[in-house]
Amino acid sequence: MNELDFGGKTVLVVGGSSGIGNGIAQAFRAKGAEVHVYGTRATAKDYANEEGSDLTGLQYAKLDVSNASSIESLAPAFSKLDVLVLAQGTVFYKRGEFELEGFRKVMEVTLMSLRACGAKFHPMLKASAGQFIIVSSTAAFHSTKGNPSYNASKTGAVGLTRTLGEAWAEDGIRVNGIAPGLVDTKLTKVTTANPKRLEGAVANIPLKRLGTPADMAGAALFLASPLSSYIVGQTLIVDGGLIL
């Protein structure tokens, strides 16, 4: 038996249009799954030639997760779902999250939408005894001085993972999470595109390199597979040792 064969499985990655979610989506596709991804742009063509976005072989649809009613009214292009990965997230720089409006917007996208997407797809996951994976962040485990809303969202995401893990186990759904360290995506360009900041950041990582979407995908495949069949409500830290 190949536990990492996802042939015949349907996977949805919200935030699968770019970065970590895109790497996770492509990894499930490479393992045989039918993979759907959601992002903010109108069509898949709008991501052509975009660094960190490879929509080859993925089925794309637009969904703005900052709007709970858009999530509720969404008509998915699939009728069964085996794996749900929530990789959406946003961050405001330049003290934008210290304004109540900015704080609320980041919360809507990065925390509230996890609950709304979970509720939307709970019936499908229950029907398939599926796997639910929430992408949080190592930011959940320490302060991030300039980003109070991102930090609170990610801390909340770890708590939600724990709690839905317990609550939905009786439905046959395993809920787990991934907490990435520093991965080079458009979210982190403020650090990775600045040579001095990048050097300082890498110096703090015991493995002496940034994480990649493929590094995160390895953890996602594991958590969605029978190899992790007795793991529930846990958030796996995948950070090259950053927060040790």
Ligand SMILES: NC(=O)c1ccc[n+]([C@@H]2O[C@H](COP(=O)([O-])OP(=O)(O)OC[C@H]3O[C@@H](n4cnc5c(N)ncnc54)[C@H](OP(=O)(O)O)[C@@H]3O)[C@@H](O)[C@H]2O)c1
């Ligand atoms: N990069 C890191 O170092 C790092 C570290 C820890 C945790 N994370 C987390 O990993 C996840 C993925 O982030 P990333 O680094 O891969 O950044 P990214 O490339 O910017 O990906 C973010 C994803 O979320 C989607 N998204 C953002 N706002 C949305 C909205 N309102 N509605 C629907 N989708 C929305 C984006 O869609 P578009 O492609 O259309 O913009 C994209 O698919 C996030 O939860 C992030 O917080 C990242």
